[in-house]
Amino acid sequence: MNAPSPNARAPRSPQIKRPKHKINGWINLDKPLDMTSTQAVGAVKHLLAPEKIGHAGTLDPLATGVLPLALGEATKTVQYMMDSMxxxxxxxxxxxxxxxxxxxxxxxxxxxxxxxxxxxxxxxxxxxxxxxxxxxxxxxxxxxxxxxxxxxxxxxxxxxxxxxxxxxxxxxxxxxxxxxxxxxxxxxxxxxxxxxxxxxxxxxxxxxxxxxxxxxxxGRFHVDHAISLDDLPNYAISDMYASMDAWLEPIECALDDIPAVTLDATQAQRLRHGNSCFVPPSAFARNTGYVQEDGHELYQAYHAGRLIALVLREDRVVFPLRQFNLNH
Incomplete structure (x- = not known):
């Protein structure tokens, strides 16, 4: 048998992909000094391994304070958090x-x-x-x-x-x-x-x-209630899901300015299939929705007390704009 060449490379060990976690919601992060917003996102991504993550509004390295981080399905609402005061x-x-x-x-x-x-x-x-x-x-x-x-x-x-x-x-x-x-x-x-x-x-x-x-x-996120990067590892290591309520805020946090519409089971099912549906005026929390730049009225759609979609309203008809896959 021939001896292996001294220049031969050792076989690469297979890379084990870290499993992603289904985490849907917001983190009110207190960004530290001398860290970019991208670095802060990377640090949280490494700790929690969410399926998706993004931030709502860049902070310069010089700046500290509230950096809202969207995880999972909350990434679909980033633009509304960015519109907040x-x-x-x-x-x-x-x-x-x-x-x-x-x-x-x-x-x-x-x-x-x-x-x-x-x-x-x-x-x-x-x-x-x-x-x-x-x-x-x-x-x-x-x-x-x-x-x-x-x-x-x-x-x-x-x-x-x-x-x-x-x-x-x-x-x-x-x-x-x-x-x-x-x-x-x-x-x-x-x-x-x-x-x-x-x-x-x-x-x-x-x-x-x-x-x-x-x-x-x-928006509703205040620095007095923000969590630091130093605290997150403790939550992640101890028992991430058991401690989630301590650091994860609901998706709706980004939608405070958008009124709600309540749907029945049939209407909700139509939306989930990408179809429009008729909704009586009494189902809308406000007569006028959140008016977008294009003039369309936006509402949060709920069924059985749970957020299922963002919808556009035209008179008594709503059309699905963003659907939330929350396994409800």
Whole structure:
């Protein structure tokens, strides 16, 4: 028998695929500092091995706080969680503008002007309501298929168009020192806190950037009730399913703004087969549904107290838009 060649590769051992778990719902995660949102998703994916997972709204590595994670069938509702109002508490450092509008960028310009508390508080109402805002150059917005931050890092001149965003309130919280103040903003989808800090400083005759940022609320998720990555392994190792109620929130958490319609068994069966069905007006919790950008009215469809689908309504007829496979 010939001896094996010294250069021969050892046979590969077969890879054992880790089983996926049927987990359907949301995790209210408190993202730690210096971790990307993608890394946070990866960490939870490794711990829990859900069939599907995604997040609802990126947080920069500099930012901490609420990062809603959708697992399993909840991934079908991510867009509605992203549409929820959000609250951020952030620190503005006056006197230095950076390339990224936060502390991670390089200093561009400097100013000796340090606005006092009264001037800052008086300026904040100018940023409430529907306003026009230019996103930071270092942002994930695409220009001709390329991310703005990739173009900026490559040294290209990036020009972003202003966008309309909604800010419900902007409040002065406290002064930390001569340079820094803490503010809080409640805002809608697409608002950049870095742009807000930059524009506020400019209005006050200075320049500035965000030196700290914490998202304290997204929809019904509050940071006071968020779970940390350090805690999740304990739940996963001890008995994941037995402890699930401690960290898993229902799919409906993303659907607070969408009214319900109650279906009988026949109507529910038609929806499950992808068909429309007639529904009497009395079955709708509200006369008007959640109005989408295309003008269609959206409802949550329930049967026997359980969510089965998202449906579009046209008068007395509902059509299935998203079905939830929850083995009900």
């Amino acid at each position: 959000k609250i951020y508490r952030f620190t503005v450092c006056f006197g230095t503008q950076t390339t990224t509008d936060d502390r991670e960028g390089e200093a561009m310009t400097h100013s000796d002007v340090r606005p006092d508390d009264a001037a800052i508080a008086a300026a904040l109402p100018h940023f409430e309501g529907t306003i026009s805002q230019v996103p930071p150059v270092y942002s994930a917005i695409k220009i001709a298929g390329e991310r703005a931050y990739d173009l900026a890092r490559a040294g290209e001149h990036v020009v972003l168009q202003p966008r309309s965003v909604y800010i419900a309130r902007c409040s002065f919280i406290e002064r930390l020192n001569a340079d820094e103040v803490v503010l809080e903003v409640e805002c809608g989808k697409g608002t950049y806190v870095r742009s807000l800090a930059r524009d506020l400083a400019a209005m006050l005759g200075s320049c500035g950037h965000v030196s700290a940022l914490r998202r304290t609320k997204v």
